[in-house]
Amino acid sequence: MAVFYSGVALFLLLTLVAGLWRVLQGPTPADRMLAAQLFGTTAVACLLLLAQAFGRPHLRDVALVFALLAAVTAVAFVRRTWTVREEDDAAD
Amino acid sequence: MQLTDFLTLLLLLAGAGFFLAGTVGLLRFPDVYTRLHALTKADNVGLGLVVAGLVLQAESWAAMGKLLLIWLLVLLASASVAHLVARTALQKGIRPWKR
Amino acid sequence: MTSVKIKICWSSIISRLGLFALIWWILTDGAAPSWWIGVPAVLLAVITSAALIPPVSLVWYEFLRFVPFFLVRSLTGGVDVAWRAFHPGMAIAPDLITYPLRLPPGLPRVFMANTVSLLPGTLSVELGSNFLQVHVLDARKEFLPELEKVEQGVARIFGASLKDSKGGECNAAI
Structure with missing residues (x-):
């Protein structure tokens, strides 16, 4: 089963990387913000699978922190960086 | 192979399929709102299925609880983040794509 | 009915106590010694949440x-x-x-x-x-x-x- 868990984790990692193309491409800042969503779910699933594959339950705590951070980062980004930078652009 | 292992296998494969669908939607859909639909819904179902598959293998009740807690947390986070991104996008004047 | 009532809602305190204790138990994988820190942490969390979030009635x-x-x-x-x-x-x-x-x-x-x-x-x-x-x-x-x-x-x-x-x-x- 361990090989299977790692295999699924690897597959999820590939979908994550493919999703990053959209983040690079944009075209709007909102599209880049989707990276937070992507990491918040896919990376968490990856970590949970790896915790099971290698018998390292502590990786679940990493997943938990990741989930918390993804939420906080995304909110901070939307509330501060994106909004403020766009206002600056408008002022120029 | 035990029945639980078999169920885990099925749930994880189904979960992986939803993650793939989320990424495909993210790449193919025409604007940020539709992409948000794809990411929030498909990825959350994907994570839910992965969590369900792993819960069957969990070594203790607390571990099971932790997996469910993580899923709930991600559910809450991604629903709020999706709302926040969509709301800000609309306020910034990003118009929804129409057929 | 809109008068400001400062009263302690016990059912709310007890539910939150149970909820936070459950979360602590999950986070620490039920490790018994962790309750030395867990009990004060849960109590502080209940007090903080009671001060910040008024009781929410849930069915x-x-x-x-x-x-x-x-x-x-x-x-x-x-x-x-x-x-x-x-x-x-x-x-x-x-x-x-x-x-x-x-x-x-x-x-x-x-x-x-x-x-x-x-x-x-x-x-x-x-x-x-x-x-x-x-x-x-x-x-x-x-x-x-x-x-x-x-x-x-x-x-x-x-x-x-x-x-x-x-x-x-x-x-x-x-």
């Missing part, structure tokens, strides 16, 4: 009834969006619709907005003073019955009526 029975509805619908939501993503012609016809809210302001509305984002084909965009703006993936589908069903479910969970908003009592609060 547990209705909440439990809402869970299967939510799980089934969000699974449908995933299948729906996955099908549209893989569909060669991308079967989407997105639009913005405005839904007039009858729920009382505050937590029930936020709960509804978040729920709507996870249901098939809907994404809440703007939560206004008395409306919810929803982005729908396929405007050819009828969305109002679904949204009404969600709103009624949320109203039942928070023990609120949709006609006139009234404050809940303290007897099943968290």
